[in-house]
Every structure is written in structure tokens, then in C-alpha cells.
Amino acid sequence: AQSVAQPEDQVNVAEGNPLTVKCTYSVSGNPYLFWYVQYPNRGLQFLLKYITGDNLVKGSYGFEAEFNKSQTSFHLKKPSALVSDSALYFCAVPPGNDYKLSFGAGTTVTVRA
Amino acid sequence: GAVVSQHPSWVICKSGTSVKIECRSLDFQATTMFWYRQFPKQSLMLMATSNEGSKATYEQGVEKDKFLINHASLTLSTLTVTSAHPEDSSFYICSARDSAMDHNEQFFGPGTRLTVL
Numbered sequence: 001a002q003s004v005a006q007p008e009d010q011v012n013v014a015e016g017n018p019l020t021v022k023c024t025y026s027v028s029g030n031p032y033l034f035w036y037v038q039y040p041n042r043g044l045q046f047l048l049k050y051i052t053g054d055n056l057v058k059g060s061y062g063f064e065a066e067f068n069k070s071q072t073s074f075h076l077k078k079p080s081a082l083v084s085d086s087a088l089y090f091c092a093v094p095p096g097n098d099y100k101l102s103f104g105a106g107t108t109v110t111v112r113a
Numbered sequence: 114g115a116v117v118s119q120h121p122s123w124v125i126c127k128s129g130t131s132v133k134i135e136c137r138s139l140d141f142q143a144t145t146m147f148w149y150r151q152f153p154k155q156s157l158m159l160m161a162t163s164n165e166g167s168k169a170t171y172e173q174g175v176e177k178d179k180f181l182i183n184h185a186s187l188t189l190s191t192l193t194v195t196s197a198h199p200e201d202s203s204f205y206i207c208s209a210r211d212s213a214m215d216h217n218e219q220f221f222g223p224g225t226r227l228t229v230l
Contacts (some may be wrong), residue, residue, distance in 0.1 A: 046218065106154075
């Protein structure tokens, strides 16, 4: 089954600094990849997706992600982090040929003022 | 667009009672909805796939008689936790797939916090 891994449980950055949240994938063929963000006691909010086309995908709230086939990565980035970006971030991929999504373990981002 | 609502947002019940959680797609049709369970600071665990007009498909280890799912219309799926016990306390999140899309993007509800006393 196709899967994603988020190697970091936590990422801490200072406000104004670049933010990177890592995700690697294990898929066969061309993957669909997603990033979601979850604020405390809330559902998930869609950030961006890679389906096909440009490797650099721009999403909501100033986030972007780069699809890197050679490194099998889909890292989420933001050039200048805000305190309000503090949340739990999930990378996701369809595990098979149905419409499910398989989520990574999640990365807690803390942006300090 | 692509809004999914859940009701209630939180519920507290006594052990042994049943609780129904509703998931609605407000501005799109969803032949497929998903129910997840999430423990604090953990990832989402898929419980079941809810298919409009047919039986739900449960993931391995999820008791179908415990977690009853009904998807009676293209915009509504319900999850009923039967004879709830304290170990069923959790955050339940639903999502819906827009039937007009041909890929896996899911739109998530805000979640329901269930506490069983």
C-alpha cells in the first residue's frame, strides 16, 4: 500500500523565519499528495495538493510544497512563519486505488513570537 | 464551497447509551463519506467508508455493530456509537468526497468530541 511518512514529530521556529514540514512518500506510479492542517479541537483544513503538472504547488495561507520525485518527498514550506501557523500538519496519500486517504503521523508546528 | 458540517460538536453521555453524530455536505453531493477517530495529538484513524445507498465498509478491527453508519442521502451520513463506554471517548471526524471530482481530495467536518462518563 502507498504511504507517507513525516519524520519529525515537532518543528519549532521563530516568527518570521522559514518553516519546513517534511513528508516522504512511498508510492508506485504518479502519486496524489495532500497537505492538511488541524487547529486544536477542529477538523482538518485543506492546504494544497499535488495531482500532476508543476512540481511546485502553491496553497492556502502562503504555504507551498515541492514534489521531488528523485527524493520521494513533498515537503511543505512557508517563507515567513506566523504565530498563527502553530498547528498540527498532516501529509496524506491515497493508500490504494480507492478514494481513501492515508495520513502521516502528523507534525506539530510551534511558531514562537 | 466544499463545506462539511458535523453535529453535535461535542457530546457527553452516560455509559451504555447510544450517541448519533451527523455529517453533512452543505454545498456538494458526496456519494462517499469517511469516518475517522482521533486520539489526542495523534493521526487520524480511518474507521469506515460510508457509501450512499449501500452498506458501509469498515476497516479491520472496527466493530460494525458498535459503530453503525448510515448514508441515506447524497449529503448526509450518520455514525451511531451504540452502548457507549468510556473507552469510546474520542474525537470523531467525518469527511466527504465531492462526487464530481475524480481524485481523493476530502473535505473535513469540524469534528465531534465524545465523552462517555
